[in-house]
Amino acid sequence: xxxxxxxxxxxxxxxxxxxxxxxxxxxxxxxxxxxxxxxxxxxxxxxxxxxxxxxxxxxxxxxxxxxxxxxxxxxxxxxxxxxxxxxxxxxxxxxxxxxxxxxxxxxxxxxxxx
Amino acid sequence: xxxxxxxxxxxxxxxxxxxxxxxxxxxxxxxxxxxxxxxxxxxxxxxxxxxxxxxxxxxxxxxxxxxxxxxxxxxxxxxxxxxxxxxxxxxxxxxxxxxxxxxxxxxxxxx
Numbered sequence: 001x002x003x004x005x006x007x008x009x010x011x012x013x014x015x016x017x018x019x020x021x022x023x024x025x026x027x028x029x030x031x032x033x034x035x036x037x038x039x040x041x042x043x044x045x046x047x048x049x050x051x052x053x054x055x056x057x058x059x060x061x062x063x064x065x066x067x068x069x070x071x072x073x074x075x076x077x078x079x080x081x082x083x084x085x086x087x088x089x090x091x092x093x094x095x096x097x098x099x100x101x102x103x104x105x106x107x108x109x110x111x112x113x114x
Numbered sequence: 115x116x117x118x119x120x121x122x123x124x125x126x127x128x129x130x131x132x133x134x135x136x137x138x139x140x141x142x143x144x145x146x147x148x149x150x151x152x153x154x155x156x157x158x159x160x161x162x163x164x165x166x167x168x169x170x171x172x173x174x175x176x177x178x179x180x181x182x183x184x185x186x187x188x189x190x191x192x193x194x195x196x197x198x199x200x201x202x203x204x205x206x207x208x209x210x211x212x213x214x215x216x217x218x219x220x221x222x223x224x225x
Contacts, residue, residue, distance in 0.1 A: 004157070033213070039122070043158070043203060043215035056212045090157050101148035101207040105157030 002027065004106035006091050012112045018079040021109045025072050025093030031055075032074040033103065034066060037088040046089075049074050078111075086113045122201070124220040133191040135219045137204030140185065144206035147180055148213070149189045153200045161189070161202075191221075199223045 005024040013019050025032050033056075034046040045058040049068035066076040072093075078085055088110050092103035127133045139147065145166045150158035164171045164178045164187075171178050177190040187204050204216040 035215070042218055045212060045214060048212065056210055058212075092157070101146035101163050101205060101213050102160045103150075103158075103213060105159065107155070107157050 004091055004093050004104055006089075006106035006109050008109055009107065010110045010112075012114060013081050014114050015081055015083060017081050018077060019081060019111060020075055020077045021089055021091075021111075023074045023076075023091030023093075023106060025074070025091075026104055029093035029095050029104070030072055031094045031096060032068055032072065033092045033094075034074070034076050035090045035092065036060075037090055037108070038086075043090070046076065081113045083113050086111060122218050122220055124222055126222045126224055127194050128224045129194060129196060131194055133189075133194045133198065133221055135189045135191075135202050135221065137187045137189075137216050137219075138185055139187055139204065139206050139216060141206055141208050141214075142182070142185065143209050145209075146207040147178070147187050148205040148207070149176075149178060149187075150203045150205060150215075151198075151200045152203065152218070158203060194221075194223055196223050196225075 007022045031050045033048040036044045047054055047066050048056040052068045063079045068074045088108040090105055090108045092105045094103055146163050148163040149161040151161050152158040162173045162176050162178050164180050175192045179188045201218040201220050203218045205213050207213050
């Protein structure tokens with residue numbers, strides 16, 4: 001069974017640009033969560049999508065958005081990029097909500113903002 | 115953002131010894147507490163979890179202990195091996211089914 005796939009793995013953008021990251025969950029998993037990982041702040045929850053609906057949201061500005069498609073694939077978008085948005089963006093899937101706390105993570109998309 | 119990730123403490127353990135990684139959590143209403151391992155260049159990987167109504171749970175070479183009185187969680191790794199070298203995160207699942215990660219601890223294995 002294929003794991004969580006994130007694309008692109010690495011990307012470089014400049015301030016003011018926007019970026020879209022993609023995540024394909026494990027087949028059969030309906031929940032997709034996104035996290036931002038930085039050395040100073042650790043792993044911070046961005047949002048979770050389940051059956052194409054945003055079910056949970058972290059404390060990030062409106063520049064961060066996401067969506068989920070009918071096949072459970074998810075994208076997140078960051079507009080008007082700032083230097084502080086440089087981070088590893090991790091996607092995680094799980095079969096359903098309300099089970100345990102086990103998330104299956106991808107290897108992340110490393111975003112560098114210049 | 116929601117996280118308790120500030121500094122990254124490091125634990126150095128001799129190969130073959132037992133490792134104990136500690137974590138303090140904040141939300142008494144969380145129903146699951148989880149440990150993840152993150153190796154360099156990879157995403158976090160689930161190790162073990164424990165329900166809030168339990169005090170101890172054992173897995174293969176790992177044991178998780180939960181002390182709800184002092185809101186403390188620990189991960190014990192028996193006979194630490196070089197492959198255990200990684201950053202370890204505790205996490206909790208809150209009432210909204212949101213999984214929030216705590217501080218990471220870097221485990222360094224000494225030969």
